[in-house]
Amino acid sequence: MLELIPASAIIAIVVIALIVIFLAVGYVKAPPDMAFIISGIKKKSKIVIGKAAIRIPFFERLDKLNLRLIPIDVKTSNAVPTADYININVDATVNVKISNESEKLRLAAENFLNKNTEYIAGVAREVLEGNVREIVGKMKLEEMVSDRQKFATLVKENAEPDLAAMGLDIISFNVQNFVDGNEVIENLGIDNIVKIKKAAAIARAESERDIKVAQAAADKESNDAAVAAQTEIAKKQNELAIKRSELQQEADTKKAMADAAYEIQKEEQRKTIEVTTANADIAKQEREIELKQKEVAVKEQALEAEVKKQAEADKYAAQQKADAALYQRQKEAEAKQFEAQRQAEARKAQAEADRFAKEQEAEGIRAVGEAEAAAIQAKGVAEAEAMEKKAEAYAKYNKAAVAEMMIKVLPDVAAKIAEPLGQIDKITIIGGDGGSNGVDQVAGNVPAVMAKLFESMKEATGIDLADIVKADTYDAKVNRNVNVSGIDSVNLVVKDEKENPTA
Structure with missing residues (x-):
């Protein structure tokens, strides 16, 4: 395959x-x-x-090559003399690192390739310590102590070329401390402390002076502002008081005018009431005069009335009196209703406009006065009409009825005449007249007054009550001697007690 x-x-x-x-x-x-x-x-x-x-x-x-920061503690191994020949020791902290630049990085590779950071720090420390010694020898102690940044900058600038030749960069350089064995730095501090305290005291004194000046100026401005404010307040209060006085004067004037109008209206109503009352009194007096005139005529015709007519007259008089009372109550109710309506209208007007309160109150008083005057007038008219009806009733009486009425009231008259004697607790009588002890004079006052009363009634009505009284005496009963004067068309017969009396 x-x-x-x-x-x-x-x-x-x-x-x-x-x-x-x-x-x-x-x-x-x-x-x-x-x-x-x-x-x-x-x-x-x-x-x-x-x-x-x-x-x-x-x-x-x-x-x-490690590019991380490498911290280095730089300390002089022994004392270094300064420019003013003072031996000191310097302690500083420095951060260095291998540079990122290509050329410096190649130099670092040639110098520190495959070296650890302790080796790099040791080499850099020796370079930095030498530069620190160099810069210390060029500066005075007071200058270094007072300006550490300058010292650090000079050391950094002086050491950078040496470290750059090794491929290193100085990232930071900080001076930690300057130490001398002769306490020179401490003495410099004392001198500076004194100078600083002096300057601080002077500054504080000047500051306190400025504060006091500013405070005085502020107090003056505050006082001026307070005086101005108080003056303005006083002016405003005076203006307010003047305005209040003007408003109070205007209110008092309006109140006085309203009170005057009220008093004037009240006085007019009082005059109206008085005139109405006087007119009612005059009308009443005129009615009384007419009534007296009619009473005289009634007395002349009273004995002509019969008992039945008297009863009817009493009934009629009572009915008329009741009608008059009802009429009077109706008028009074109407007057009260009218007064209540007027008062309600016055209260309504007062709620709608307070400024017309006094005028509406005067109107109410006037309405009340008119109502009272109308009530008084109606009452007077009613009383006059009642008296007129009574006079008409009396005009129907005859002399016999009048005599009977007079006889009925004789016991009451005698009781009223003798009533003062019953009030006497003790009587002391000194001397007497004509052998009298004075008691009979006191006791004889009642008969004497009654006799004078009989004479007065005889002169007023023409009826002799003494004759009527004698009708019950022994002579009248036995001898039939009865003579009653002043009663026409009346025959009086006295019979024995066993017989029935007739008239």
């Missing part, structure tokens, strides 16, 4: 297999912090950093 495959194909397959093996064996890939140096065929070595490359097996070799 192999005989069937051409020789060229087999060769091609072998070549391809060799190429694949070659690529698999010679493929290399460098990380970013590592430099691969491929050398062998070419005179100039190939440098690979952070990328892949092909190394020809058996013909090229692969070497590695």
Whole structure:
């Protein structure tokens, strides 16, 4: 079967297999912090950093250089004199690394290929320490202490060419400390401390002075602002007081005008009430005069009335009085309703417009006055009508009825006359007239007053009550001697107690 495959194909397959093996064996890939140096065929070595490359097996070799930072602690092994001849020791920290530049990287490969970092650090430390000594000898102590950055920069600039020749770069150079055995640096610090304290004291004094000046200026401005503010407040308060006085004066004026209008209206209503009352009194007096005139006429015709007519007259009078009372109550109710309506209207008007309160109150008072005047007038008219009805009833009485009424009230009259005597607790009588002890004079007052009353009633009505009283005496009963004057068309017959009396 192999005989069937051409020789060229087999060769091609072998070549391809060799190429694949070659690529698999010679493929290399460098990380970013590592430099691969491929050398062998070419005179100039190939440098690979952070990328892949092909190394020809058996013909090229692969070497590695570490590109990471190398920290170095640089200390002078013994005291180094400065430019002002002061021995000091310097302690610094330096970071170096193999350079990424091609030329420097080739120099580093020549110097440090396949060397560890301790070896590279030791070589770099010796170079740096020598440069530190050199720069220390060129600078004064005070200058180095006061400006460490300058010292570090000078050392770095001075050491870079030496390290670059080895393929190294200085990444950082930091001075940690300067130490001298004679406490010179400490004394410099004391002097600087004194100067600094002096400058600080001067600055503080100047600052305090500036603060006080500024505070005084601020206090003055604050005081000026406070005075201005107080002045403005006083002005505003004066303006406010003046405005309040003006408003109060205007309010007092309006109130005074309203009060005056109220008093005027009230006075007018009072006058109206008084005039109405006076008119009612006049009408009442006129009615009373007419009533008295009719009473005189009634007294002349009173004895002509019969008992039945008297009862009917009393009933009619009571009915008329009740009608008059009902009419009076109706009028009073109407007056009260009218007054309530007027008061409700006044309250409604007051709620709608407060400024017309006094005027509406005056209107209410006027309405009340008119209602009271109308009530008084109605009452007077009712009383006059009632008295007129009473007079008409009295006009129907005859003299006999009048006499009977007068006789009925005699006991009450006598009781009222004798009532003051019952109120007497003790009587002291001094002397007497004509042998009298004074008691009979006191007791005789009642009969004397009654006799005068009989005479007055006889003069007023023409009826002699003494004659009527005598009708019950022994002489009247036995001798039938009865004479009653002043009663026309009346015959009085007195019979024995066993007989029935007739009139």
